[in-house]
Amino acid sequence: MNIVVCVSHTPDTATKIVVGADGKTIDPKGVKFIPNPYDEFAVEEGLRRRDSGTLTLLCVGDDSAKETLRWGLAVGADKAVLIKDAQRNDSFSVANSLAEAIKGLSPDLVLVGRQSIDYDSAQVGPMLAELLDLPVVSFVTSFQINGTTLIAERDVEGGKEVVETTLPCIITAQKGLNEPRYPKLPDIMKAKAKPIEERPAASTPDRTRTIGMRLPEKKQGGKILEFSPENVRELVRLLHEEAKVI
Amino acid sequence: MTILAYIEQRGGQLKKNAFETITAARNLAASTGGKFSALLVGDGVAGLASQLAPYGAADVIVVEDARLAQFSSGAVSTAIAAVAVAESANVVLISNTLHGKDLAPRVAVKLSAGLVPDCVGLDINDGNVVATRPVFAGKARVDVAVTTPNKVFSLRPNVFTATAVEGVSAAARSASVNFGEKDFATRVVETKLNTGKKDVAEADVIVSGGRGFKGPENFNLVENLAEAFGGAVGASRAVVDAGWRPHSEQVGQTGKTVSPSLYVACAISGAVQHLAGMSSSKYIVAINKDKDAPIFGVADYGIIGDVFEVLPALTQEVNALHGK
Numbered sequence A: 001m002n003i004v005v006c007v008s009h010t011p012d013t014a015t016k017i018v019v020g021a022d023g024k025t026i027d028p029k030g031v032k033f034i035p036n037p038y039d040e041f042a043v044e045e046g047l048r049r050r051d052s053g054t055l056t057l058l059c060v061g062d063d064s065a066k067e068t069l070r071w072g073l074a075v076g077a078d079k080a081v082l083i084k085d086a087q088r089n090d091s092f093s094v095a096n097s098l099a100e101a102i103k104g105l106s107p108d109l110v111l112v113g114r115q116s117i118d119y120d121s122a123q124v125g126p127m128l129a130e131l132l133d134l135p136v137v138s139f140v141t142s143f144q145i146n147g148t149t150l151i152a153e154r155d156v157e158g159g160k161e162v163v164e165t166t167l168p169c170i171i172t173a174q175k176g177l178n179e180p181r182y183p184k185l186p187d188i189m190k191a192k193a194k195p196i197e198e199r200p201a202a203s204t205p206d207r208t209r210t211i212g213m214r215l216p217e218k219k220q221g222g223k224i225l226e227f228s229p230e231n232v233r234e235l236v237r238l239l240h241e242e243a244k245v246i
Numbered sequence B: 001m002t003i004l005a006y007i008e009q010r011g012g013q014l015k016k017n018a019f020e021t022i023t024a025a026r027n028l029a030a031s032t033g034g035k036f037s038a039l040l041v042g043d044g045v046a047g048l049a050s051q052l053a054p055y056g057a058a059d060v061i062v063v064e065d066a067r068l069a070q071f072s073s074g075a076v077s078t079a080i081a082a083v084a085v086a087e088s089a090n091v092v093l094i095s096n097t098l099h100g101k102d103l104a105p106r107v108a109v110k111l112s113a114g115l116v117p118d119c120v121g122l123d124i125n126d127g128n129v130v131a132t133r134p135v136f137a138g139k140a141r142v143d144v145a146v147t148t149p150n151k152v153f154s155l156r157p158n159v160f161t162a163t164a165v166e167g168v169s170a171a172a173r174s175a176s177v178n179f180g181e182k183d184f185a186t187r188v189v190e191t192k193l194n195t196g197k198k199d200v201a202e203a204d205v206i207v208s209g210g211r212g213f214k215g216p217e218n219f220n221l222v223e224n225l226a227e228a229f230g231g232a233v234g235a236s237r238a239v240v241d242a243g244w245r246p247h248s249e250q251v252g253q254t255g256k257t258v259s260p261s262l263y264v265a266c267a268i269s270g271a272v273q274h275l276a277g278m279s280s281s282k283y284i285v286a287i288n289k290d291k292d293a294p295i296f297g298v299a300d301y302g303i304i305g306d307v308f309e310v311l312p313a314l315t316q317e318v319n320a321l322h323g324k
């Protein structure tokens, strides 16, 4: 099966966020970037399903994103393509660049993460479905393929949904899909020598504009009490009379 | 501004998010001198229109098709886009539930519209909508404007408070949409409901337990407190990874995003990835034996103590309040 996996290069989840000088984006200084955690599930699934086919990684980003592509090559991807875009664009623009590259590859399966943990958009998968006219199942925790039928399971509010579709299609990976492997040291060394193809991004104008970025307001004056039976009663009183939530 | 509010229904039932979407549409229309319509899509759903009237929906558009008895993101997004075009709606509101996450990006592409997902605020500035949403796991917020004439916003559930208005009666009218075979390329073939349990994503009160409970056998303390509040049980990833609780209960970056009125974090340290899923809750209570645990930094109320002592006492007090 020929598979395309889209991977994004995102700040580590534990990164402290500092608003940059422009007041609209983060200050990248000192920020450690990693492969988007959900994309690790997507890549792992691609490796398990590839058989004799080709697994191609696509990433829209600047040169620094090559690090994430090299990680993908180290865990076993066959090819890596960097779609070069010096500035960060909105999800629609990213989806367009990815769609253009995917068209030339005619994959049987496109795997993406459920969301990129930078802007937490969860848009690219369903947008690719529209742009490529392919079915999509998002937030998938497991799936089976029988011939050209794909049956996926996903968690929704209050239960699980079983969704059926046909290949070729797009899957967005949710935690639970698999346990991603770690790259082995010799493979990390070998990946350094593998080629990364580069191509320009589709220059699609953004459809959204960030006006400003700020840190969330800190909660002031939380009432924190030491444990005692009286203070437990006081907490219940506060919840009832002050917060009025019970 | 002409607003179309897509009203989610599942199996012919409306949830709280339906009324939140209507209220948000009504408020946007009121502050811009625009108008709004509600849209129901499904099989045999016209009867739900009357439940929307108390929230101000006078005009309810209904798209019905036997094939829509089960959700299909392709067909429902086609219906939303077709109705938006027919009604010349330039703003579409969708609740950011799992279904909404499927729909909003597709509707946006179909309408050549910019999309702001997971909004926690919608304001009007110079006649334009400015949407606020959390990014970087809730560690920052951005204010975003859409630059295209058509605009789609998806709303984080439980954040926009539903408020009722008097004296509106709903008129339902049906709209027909020409679906293609391809619109049904993905179909839900089965929905397995968690029976008898409230889902964290929909609960108004959540009591979550973390690693400090030491084992699954002690989670009855969490369950009892959740029951006293009439709420749902949540869990940290540490607890889910250890196999003590199912993933469906996990709150956080790799679990569910929740915004209940009350979130009680018990023996949870408050790692950023946990906060990502619950920091937009209206009130947060932390119970932890470590006074320096980061969870206290986001808490409105807290008790420094051992959950094995605090939870039984708290459960008893809450039950007493409710006369039990």
Ligand SMILES: Cc1cc2nc3c(=O)[nH]c(=O)nc-3n(C[C@H](O)[C@H](O)[C@H](O)COP(=O)(O)OP(=O)(O)OC[C@H]3O[C@@H](n4cnc5c(N)ncnc54)[C@H](O)[C@@H]3O)c2cc1C
Binding pocket: A013, A037, B209, B210, B211, B212, B213, B235, B236, B237, B238, B239, B250, B251, B252, B253, B254, B255, B256, B266, B267, B268, B269, B270, B271, B272, B273, B274, B277, B287, B288, B289, B290, B293, B305, B306, B307, B308
């Ligand atoms: C990519 C990524 C994604 C992640 N996604 C999530 C996610 O979705 N959700 C999530 O929760 N985490 C997530 N995590 C994990 C997160 O970083 C933390 O490891 C996790 O939240 C810790 O769970 P915890 O608070 O239960 O455990 P701990 O951090 O071990 O904290 C236990 C707390 O219990 C307190 N305690 C112990 N005993 C008692 C007692 N008897 N009484 C009172 N207090 C007590 C301790 O003081 C401590 O504060 C993610 C991590 C990564 C890297």
Ligand SMILES: Nc1ncnc2c1ncn2[C@@H]1O[C@H](COP(=O)(O)O)[C@@H](O)[C@H]1O
Binding pocket: A006, A007, A008, A009, A036, A038, A039, A042, A058, A059, A060, A061, A091, A094, A098, A111, A112, A113, A114, A115, A116, A117, A119, A120, A121, A122, A123, A124, A125
């Ligand atoms: N810049 C990018 N390059 C490649 N893939 C991306 C990029 N941004 C997002 N994706 C893919 O789309 C998924 C969802 O991202 P998003 O819609 O931005 O939250 C990610 O998990 C990736 O698989």
